[in-house]
Amino acid sequence: MMKRRDFIKVTGTGLATLNLSCQLAGTPGGGRRPNIVFVFADQLRAQEVGCYGGRQAPTPNIDRLAREGVRFTNAISTYPVCSPYRAMLLTGLYPMHNGMYFNDLPMKPGLTGFGDVCRGAGYRTAYIGKWHIDGRGREAYIPPERRLGFEHWMVLECTHEYFKSRYYADDSDQVRVWEGYDAVAQTRAAQEYIRAQAGQGPFALFLSWGPPHSPYIAPPSYMDRFSADRVQLRPNATERAVADDLFAQQRVRLPEKYLHWRRLMRDFLESDAALRKALAGYLAATAALDDCIGDLLRTLEEQGILDETIFVFTSDHGDMVGSHRLFEKEWPHEESILIPFVTRYPARIPAGTVSDALLAPIDVMPTVLALAGVPCPRVDGLDQSDAATGRGGGGRDALLLMHLATVGNAWFANGLDAWRGMRTKTHTYARFEDGTPWVFYDNEADPYQMRNLAADPASEALRRRLDARLDELLKEADDPQNQRIVHELILKAKPDYPLVSDLQAANPGR
Secondary structure (H helix, E strand, O other), X not given: OOOHHHHHHHHOOOHHXXXXXXXXXXXXXXXXXXXXXXXXXXXXXXXXXXXXXXXXOOOHXXXXXHHHOEEEEEEEOOOOOHHHHHHHHHHOOOHHHHOOOOOOOOOOOOOOOHHHHHHHOOOEEEEEEEOOOOOOOOOOOOOHHHOOOOOEEEEEOOOOOOOOOEEEEOOOOOOEEOOOOHHHHHHHHHHHHHHHHOOOOOEEEEEEEEEEOOOOOOOHHHHOOOOOOOOOOOHHHHOOHHXXXXXXXXXXXXXXXXXHHHHHHHHHHHOHHHHHHHHHHHHHXXXXXXXXXXXXXXXXXXXXXXXXXXXXXXXXXXXXXXXXHOOOOOOOOHHHHEOOEEEEOOOOOOOOEEEEEEEOHHHHHHHHHHHHXXXXXXXXXXXXXXXXXXXXXXXXXOEEEEEOOOOOHHHHHHOOOOEEEEEOOOEEEEEEOOXXXXXXXXXXXXXXXXXXXXXXXXXXXXXXXXXXXHHHHHHHOOOOOOHHHHHHHHHHHOOOOHHHHHHHHHOOOO
């Protein structure tokens, strides 16, 4: 039998057959295919969204999507870093299959992307905002052949300068600048695209914002609404055993040239005042994005196509913002991996649906395409449209978590090593690459993950069962569980990746 990875190699560029099957397939109701508007934030954790229990930033428009559609309570970022999430989202493939082993790498060539499939099904396609899967420079022009099927194009690879954000439009390599706060300007561009496309046949629009990712800023009218003195850190900001243990173990030596970054990050993490200031900006950006969601919904309503549109809102991963005194993302903790995922499409999704299905980034492409009635090529992900429509509980008993490479801000700030893990509906477990159990939480009994059960004798039998299941998940993902192999793959894809070379020099054998 042909293995999945071999199938992908054979079919990666085989769009002709796929296109024909897409053109022949109809929607479930036999009518015109729905539009797709897929919107996602960068680094927005579910805990700050109203419909997920957030109380500090008003999110009435995201909450409306949940009230009128489906809210997934276990949408998880498998690899909670920007580029790996985006590559999984747009290909439906695990990192070892798409080549995105960490940030700022080029994907493997010849893969079939979300936009390719939509175009093959007769959609006009558009992408606006942050891309971050080209890997040839964060401000470099990205030519059409590396856009995974997206035609209308207003994109920059990556930036976090939200008030002087640059981008490229369509086939021009001339740099342009978004006016004002880039998320607002990008939303305006998306609204213009919707108005131009309404009534012209189905379109698939992807809108990728940079906020609320650090530097945690928003327009003054939003920043003024959130005072650092009044915002509240999560209760687990006082729990620091994981952070302290990482420094006590010192599994990976940080090269001296990066020590100043560690000092700056540690100063930030040790200051409640600094963390509250960051959280105030984070909440301000979240409120601004919610207003942008409202603008998009109003435009779809004005054009009379809201109910003919699959509207998805999500995020690539979360942000610790000081929980457990850990920095940003890359962690197996809930603040890092639990993301909002709400979808409105009244033709198929009953209002007020809540699904506890485990939803991975690799599942998003087959699920959204199934809702649209578009056949999906063979991918690693599962079609979770039954869960989205309230007719099933999803096809996963556990979901893989990973952090393949010791190169990132969590390494600088907290000394994080590579790890693998898994999330069930009730538990989180992660181990280091050498097999050492690291963290193990009962999320029902301990929702803030204040008690690590990794060394708890009473929990050992369950931990061993999860450990065995994790081995199965890693095998499905073709994960070598060997950081040296991953680092070699990174350097092969991008020989000038300095962090890997520096890490290897400071840690022989890595």
